Amino acid sequence: xxxxxxxxxxxxxxxxxxxxxxxxxxxxxxxxxxxxxxxxxxxxxxxxxxxxxxxxxxxxxxxxxxxxxxxxxxxxxxxxxxxxxxxxxxxxxxxxxxxxxxxxxxxxxxxxxxxxxxxxxxxxxxxxxxxxxxxxxxxxxxxxxxxxxxxxxxxxxxxxxxxxxxxxxxxxxxxxxxxxxxxxxxxxxxxxxxxxxxxxxxxxxxxxxxxxxxxxxxxxxxxxxxxxxxxxxxxxxxxxxxxxxxxxxxxxxxxxxxxxxxxxxxxxxxxxxxxxxxxxxxxxxxxxxxxxxxxxxxxxxxxxxxxxxxxxxxxxxxxxxxxxxxxxxxxxxxxxxxxxxxxxxxxxxxxxxxxxxxxxxxxxxxxxxxxxxxxxxxxxxxxxxxxxxxxxxxxxxxxxxxxxxxxxxxxxxxxxxxxxxxxxx
Amino acid sequence: xxxxxxxxxxxxxxxxxxxxxxxxxxxxxxxxxxxxxxxxxxxxxxxxxxxxxxxxxxxxxxxxxxxxxxxxxxxxxxxxxxxxxxxxxxxxxxxxxxxxxxxxxxxxxxxxxxxxxxxxxxxxxxxxxxxxxxxxxxxxxxxxxxxxxxxxxxxxxxxxxxxxxxxxxxxxxxxxxxxxxxxxxxxxxxxxxxxxxxxxxxxxxxxxxxxxxxxxxxxxxxxxxxxxxxxxxxxxxxxxxxxxxxxxxxxxxxxxxxxxxxxxxxxxxxxxxxxxxxxxxxxxxxxxxxxxxxxxxxxxxxxxxxxxxxxxxxxxxxxxxxxxxxxxxxxxxxxxxxxxxxxxxxxxxxxxxxxxxxxxxxxxxxxxxxxxxxxxxxxxxxxxxxxxxxxxxxxxxxxxxxxxxxxxxxxxxxxxxxxxxxxxx
Numbered sequence: 051x052x053x054x055x056x057x058x059x060x061x062x063x064x065x066x067x068x069x070x071x072x073x074x075x076x077x078x079x080x081x082x083x084x085x086x087x088x089x090x091x092x093x094x095x096x097x098x099x100x101x102x103x104x105x106x107x108x109x110x111x112x113x114x115x116x117x118x119x120x121x122x123x124x125x126x127x128x129x130x131x132x133x134x135x136x137x138x139x140x141x142x143x144x145x146x147x148x149x150x151x152x153x154x155x156x157x158x159x160x161x162x163x164x165x166x167x168x169x170x171x172x173x174x175x176x177x178x179x180x181x182x183x184x185x186x187x188x189x190x191x192x193x194x195x196x197x198x199x200x201x202x203x204x205x206x207x208x209x210x211x212x213x214x215x216x217x218x219x220x221x222x223x224x225x226x227x228x229x230x231x232x233x234x235x236x237x238x239x240x241x242x243x244x245x246x247x248x249x250x251x252x253x254x255x256x257x258x259x260x261x262x263x264x265x266x267x268x269x270x271x272x273x274x275x276x277x278x279x280x281x282x283x284x285x286x287x288x289x290x291x292x293x294x295x296x297x298x299x300x301x302x303x304x305x306x307x308x309x310x311x312x313x314x315x316x317x318x319x320x321x322x323x324x325x326x327x328x329x330x331x332x333x334x335x336x337x338x339x340x341x342x343x344x345x346x347x348x349x350x351x352x353x354x355x356x357x358x359x360x361x362x363x364x365x366x367x368x369x370x371x372x373x374x375x376x377x378x379x380x381x382x383x384x385x386x387x388x389x390x391x392x393x394x395x396x397x398x399x400x401x402x403x404x405x406x407x408x409x410x411x412x413x414x415x416x417x418x419x420x421x422x423x424x425x426x427x428x429x430x431x432x433x434x435x436x437x438x439x440x441x442x443x444x445x446x447x448x449x450x451x452x453x454x455x456x457x458x459x460x461x462x463x464x465x466x467x468x469x470x471x472x473x474x475x
Numbered sequence: 476x477x478x479x480x481x482x483x484x485x486x487x488x489x490x491x492x493x494x495x496x497x498x499x500x501x502x503x504x505x506x507x508x509x510x511x512x513x514x515x516x517x518x519x520x521x522x523x524x525x526x527x528x529x530x531x532x533x534x535x536x537x538x539x540x541x542x543x544x545x546x547x548x549x550x551x552x553x554x555x556x557x558x559x560x561x562x563x564x565x566x567x568x569x570x571x572x573x574x575x576x577x578x579x580x581x582x583x584x585x586x587x588x589x590x591x592x593x594x595x596x597x598x599x600x601x602x603x604x605x606x607x608x609x610x611x612x613x614x615x616x617x618x619x620x621x622x623x624x625x626x627x628x629x630x631x632x633x634x635x636x637x638x639x640x641x642x643x644x645x646x647x648x649x650x651x652x653x654x655x656x657x658x659x660x661x662x663x664x665x666x667x668x669x670x671x672x673x674x675x676x677x678x679x680x681x682x683x684x685x686x687x688x689x690x691x692x693x694x695x696x697x698x699x700x701x702x703x704x705x706x707x708x709x710x711x712x713x714x715x716x717x718x719x720x721x722x723x724x725x726x727x728x729x730x731x732x733x734x735x736x737x738x739x740x741x742x743x744x745x746x747x748x749x750x751x752x753x754x755x756x757x758x759x760x761x762x763x764x765x766x767x768x769x770x771x772x773x774x775x776x777x778x779x780x781x782x783x784x785x786x787x788x789x790x791x792x793x794x795x796x797x798x799x800x801x802x803x804x805x806x807x808x809x810x811x812x813x814x815x816x817x818x819x820x821x822x823x824x825x826x827x828x829x830x831x832x833x834x835x836x837x838x839x840x841x842x843x844x845x846x847x848x849x850x851x852x853x854x855x856x857x858x859x860x861x862x863x864x865x866x867x868x869x870x871x872x873x874x875x876x877x878x879x880x881x882x883x884x885x886x887x888x889x890x891x892x893x894x895x896x897x898x899x900x
Contacts, residue, residue: 065802073760133896144488148847154836156846163858164828243858261685285881292883340514341633377490392841399876400493403589411579411879420874420884421581422573422896433588433872447858450846451824454836456710458717459845471558473849 051224053234054194056464057165057241058449059221060190064164067188068218072139073110074217078185082213083131086124086178089209093119096205097174104172104198112299116173117198122323123175126419130179134186134424140442141188147474151467153455155474160446162188164243167235169257171249172196177203179425181210182245186424187445192235192242194226196249207262236261246428246440251355267441268431270355270381275412276372276398277321278389279312285410286313286388287321292412293386297327301417301429302384306352307363308372309336312366314365318342322363352379369394371403381403382431384416384438405431405438476649478617478659482590482666484646485615489589491644492613499642503610507638508556511549511603514634518544518686521630522599529597530621537724541598542623546602551844557606559611559849565867566613572899576892578880580899586872587613589668589815592660593852594682596674597621599631604850605671606635606648611849612870613867617660617667619651621674661686671853671865675782676773691865693856695780695806696726700798701823702746703814704737710835711738711813717837720753724782726854727809727841731777732788736762739790743767744819746787755784762790777804794819798826807828807856809841809863830856830863 051059054342086093088235096333098121108397168187177195184191184394188393192225194204207225214222223350226235235242239262246269247257254269275293277286293304309318314337322332322342333351344363351362366372367389384406387398395409407414416439418426430436461467476484522544529542544787571583591614595601609616620628623663632650639647651660660667666685672682672692679694700718702711718729734743739762747757747767758767758776769788776787777800791797794812801810809831812823820834831841841864843851848866855861861869886892 065826065828150840150845150847154840258687264689264857282881288878289881289883292885296884296888324825341491395878399874401490403490404874406875406877408877409879410884411877412884414884415877415879415882416875417578420575420887420894422575422894432689434691437872438875447862449824449829450831450841450863452831452833452836452840453820454714454834454840456707456714457836457840458714459837459839460717460723461844465722468845469845 053226053231054238056192056221056224057235057238058225060165060192060224061241063219063222063324064162064190065474067162067190067222070188070218072141075188076135078217079131079135079182081177081234082182082185082210083128085209085213086128089205090124093205094162096201099201100199109198111200113172116171119202121175127175127178129424130419131182133422134182134442137186137424137442140446142184144475147450149470149472149474151457151462151469154457157451158448159451160448161441163445165190165192165241165448166445167192167194167238167242167245167263169194169232169245169247169249170196171199174202174206174440175198176248177206177425180427183425183427183445184223185214185218185441187442189445190222191215192224192226194232194235197229199224200227233260236263239263248428265435266430266432266444267428268301268381268383270431271303271383272300272306272353272355272379272381273304273383274308274376274380274385275304275413276308276376276385276387276396277310277313277317278369278391279310280391280394281317281388282390283311283320286317287324289388289410289412290321290326291328291387293316293414294330294361295359296412296414298359300414302413303357304386304413304455305354305356305361306379307361308366308375309363310369310372311365314338314341318363325361328359333360333362335364338363350443355381369397373398377403383429384408386413405429406426413466478651479663479666481617481646481649481651482660482663485590485617485649486666488644488647489587489615492587492615494646494873495613495643497566500610500613501560503638503642504560504607505794507607507610507635508553510634510638511553514547514630514813518549518627519713521626524626525624534623535724536599538623541596542628544599546863552600552603555558555844555850556607556849557878559607559867560609560710562849563609565611565871568598569900570873574895574897576882576887576894579865579882580878582876583873584876585873587737588870588872590617590666591870592617592619592663592667592670592688594619594670594672594674595621595662599624601673602628602631602679605852608852608867608870609648610639612867614870615647617649617651619657619660621655625652630668658685658689664688671851689862691855691857691869692853693726693808694729696779696808697731697778697804697806698727698729698808699731699733699801699805699810700729700838701733701801701810702735702738702742702813703794703812703816704735704740704820705816705819706738706813707815708742708745711742712749714813714835714837715746716749716753717749717787718839719755720784720805720838721837725839727838728782729811729838730781731804732785732786733790733791734793734798735794735797736790739763739766743788750786753784755786758785758787760789763788780806786882794822798823802828808854809833809838811836811838819852830854
C-alpha cells in the first residue's frame with residue numbers, strides 16, 4: 051500500500067472514528083495494556099534483534115538506552131495507559147455555550163483533529179505512547195519509527211492494531227517503514243491534518259520546510275537554569291546538577307546556567323565542583339572563569355544544544371539580563387529560576403517567553419508523564435495550538451455547533467431581534 | 476524603517492507589553508473609541524479620497540462597499556470596542572492547577588502570543604478591529620492593508636497608535652504600506668509569531684507556501700446548506716435564501732445547496748423561484764433539473780467559491796451522502812442542516828468536519844461579532860489552535876508555570892516521593 055492510499059484510508063477511518071463511543075475507546079486501551087503484558091516475550095525478542103544490530107553498527111550508548119525495551123519500560127507504559135484510561139473523555143466537552151438571540155444557541159465542543167502523522171526517533175515505547183493518546187482522542191494515525199527500532203516497532207504496531215480490531219475502523223493506524231515514505235507523507239495535505247516530528251534539530255527543520263501540513267514539535271531544547279542573587283546555595287547546586295545531569299540526550303536538560311553576580315562567588319565554586327564530579331565539561335564566560343576553573347565559552351555556546359555532558363555558564367548583572375539572554379538565545383522550551391525572592395520569581399514567570407517557566411525545581415520535569423498527562427506525543431515549542439508537553443488535549447480541536455429555529459442574518463439586521471450574547475454556562 | 480527593523484521593535488515591544496496591566500489595556504480601548512468619534516470627519520475625508528480613486532479605477536461594487544467608511548460602520552466598530560472592553564481579561568487565566576508531588580505545583584496560565592502580522596483586504600474597519608483585539612490580548616502587531624484603502628488606513632493607524640501613546644511600549648504597532656514589504660514580513664520568523672492573511676484564495680496559498688511562520692486563516696469559504704427530508708419548507712427557503720443572498724462576496728455565504736431526494740419535489744421549485752427572484756443564477760445537477768429549470772452544474776461547481784450571485788444545487792439520496800459531499804468538496808468552514816429531525820441534526824453535527832455546524836439557521840452567522848467576540852481577526856479553517864471566527868482567545872497562548880521547593884527528577888525517581896497528580900481546581 052502506498053502512503054497516499056494509507057493516508058486516504060486513515061482519512062476515511064477518521065470520520066468513522068467520530069462515531070466510536072468513549073466506552074469502546076477505553077476498551078481498546080485496556081486490551082492494549084493486556085497485550086503488552088501477554089506478548090512481552092515477543093516484544094523483548096524483537097527488541098533483542100534491534101539491539102544486536104544497533105550494537106554491531108556502533109550506536110552511541112544513550113541511543114542504545116533509548117532503543118532498549120525492558121520490564122521497567124513496559125511497566126511505565128502500562129501505568130501511563132491506566133492513567134490515560136482513567137482520565138475523563140477529552141471529546142465532546144462543551145467549552146462555551148451562549149445564546150446569541152432567543153432560540154439561537156451557540157456551543158463550542160471538543161472533537162478529534164483527524165489524521166495525525168508521527169515521525170519518531172528510535173524509541174519503541176513512543177509508538178505505544180503516541181498510539182494510545184490517539185485512541186483516547188479519537189484520531190487516526192500514521193506512524194514512522196526510527197530505522198534502528200524496526201523489529202520492535204513492527205511487533206508493537208501489531209499489538210496496537212490488534213487492540214483496536216473489531217472496535218476501531220480498519221485503517222485507523224498504519225506503520226511506515228522506509229525513509230522515502232516520509233517524503234510522501236509530507237505531501238498528503240488534505241488527508242493528514244498534523245505532523246508531529248520527533249528527533250534531531252536538522253531533521254525537524256527539514257520537515258517544517260517541506261510540507262504544507264501544520265507541524266507541531268520542537269527543533270531545539272536549549273533550557274536554562276538561572277541562579278538568582280537570592281538563591282539558596284544547596285538548592286541551587288542540587289537542582290542545577292539534576293537539570294544538567296539526570297539525563298543528557300534529552301530536550302529538557304539544562305544547557306546553559308546563568309548566575310547573578312551577587313551569588314556567583316558564593317555558589318559557582320561549589321556548583322562547578324559538583325558538576326565536574328559528574329564528569330561535566332564546563333564552558334564559562336570570562337566572569338565565570340574568575341570564580342572557577344573552566345574552558346572559555348564563546349558566543350556560539352549560548353545557542354548550542356549539547357545533548358551531552360557539557361554545560362555553559364554565564365554570570366549576569368541582573369535578573370533582567372538573564373531574562374533577555376533566555377529570550378534571545380533559548381529555544382522557548384523550559385527555563386527555571388532558583389530564588390527565595392517572590393518578586394523575582396513573578397517577574398521571571400511573566401517575562402520569560404517559554405512553554406515552561408519554573409521556580410526552584412529541575413527543568414527535567416518538563417514531560418507529559420510527570421505533568422500527569424499519562425503520556426506525551428511530544429513537547430511543543432510552538433506558541434500556537436499546544437505548548438509544552440502535548441497530551442490528549444493537544445490532539446483535540448473543537449467545532450462550533452449552533453442550533454436555531456429559522457434565524458436569518460437579514461432578519462436580525464432588519465431589527466427583527468437583538469443579539470443577547472447571554473452565556474449559558 | 477525596514478520591515479526587519481519594525482519586526483525587531485515589535486518583538487521588543489511584545490516583551491514590554493507583558494507588564495502592561497489590564498486596566499491600562501482597557502484605557503487604550505476607551506481612548507480608541509473616543510478618537511474614532513472625535514476624528515470621524517478626518518476619517519471620512521481620507522476615505523473619500525480612497526473611494527474616488529477606486530471609483531476611477533473601476534473597482535467592483537461589492538468591493539467599493541467594503542472600502543467605504545460611514546457612520547454605521549463607525550458605530551458598529553465602537554459597539555465592538557465597548558463589548559471588547561467589557562469582556563474579562565483573556566490574559567493570566569489559570570486553566571489548570573495541579574500538585575505533581577507535595578510542594579511542586581504546576582499551573583497553566585494564558586499569555587499573549589507575541590507579535591502578530593496581519594495582512595488584510597481593502598476594508599479599513601478591519602484595521603481597528605484587529606488592532607483592538609491585539610490591545611485586549613497584549614500582542615504587538617504589524618499591519619498591512621489593501622492598497623485601495625491606503626489613506627483610510629493611514630488615518631486609522633494614526634488613531635490606533637495615538638490611543639496607545641504613553642501607555643503601550645513604542646513599536647507595539649506598525650503599518651506597512653507596500654506590497655514588497657509583505658515578502659519581507661514572511662521572512663521574519665523568530666520575530667513574528669503568527670501571520671493572519673485575509674483576502675483571496677490564491678493570495679493566502681501564496682502566503683502559506685512562502686513562510687516558516689505559522690499562518691492562521693482560510694483559503695476558501697465553500698459553505699453548504701443541506702435541506703433534509705424532514706425540513707420545514709418555509710424555513711428551508713427562508714434560511715437558504717439568506718445564506719446565499721444576504722451578502723455575496725463573503726466567505727460564510729452558502730455556495731452549494733444539497734437537498735434530500737425526499738424533499739426535492741416539495742421544496743426545490745419554491746426555493747429556485749425565490750432564488751431567481753433575487754437574481755441568483757442556479758446550476759443544478761441532473762436530478763435538480765427535473766424539479767426546476769436551471770443551468771447544468773459540472774463537477775468543478777462543487778469545488779467553487781462563487782462569491783457572487785451564483786449557487787449550485789445537488790440532490791442527494793441520504794444524509795450520509797450529503798455529509799460525504801460536504802467533507803469532500805467543502806472547505807471545512809461552516810455548514811448547515813435544515814431539519815425537524817433531532818437524530819439527523821446530531822449525526823450532521825458529529826460527522827461534518829467543519830469549524831461551524833449549524834441547524835436551522837443561516838451560515839451567514841459565522842462571524843466574530845455575531846458570536847459575541849466583539850470583533851474577529853479572521854475566520855480559521857485550520858483545525859489547529861483556533862477554528863472558526865477568531866477573537867481574543869485565538870490571539871492568546873499559555874505557559875506552564877511550576878513552583879517547587881528544590882525538587883529534582885533524580886530525587887523523584889530514586890523513590891524519594893511519589894507523583895500525586897492532584898488537581899487543585
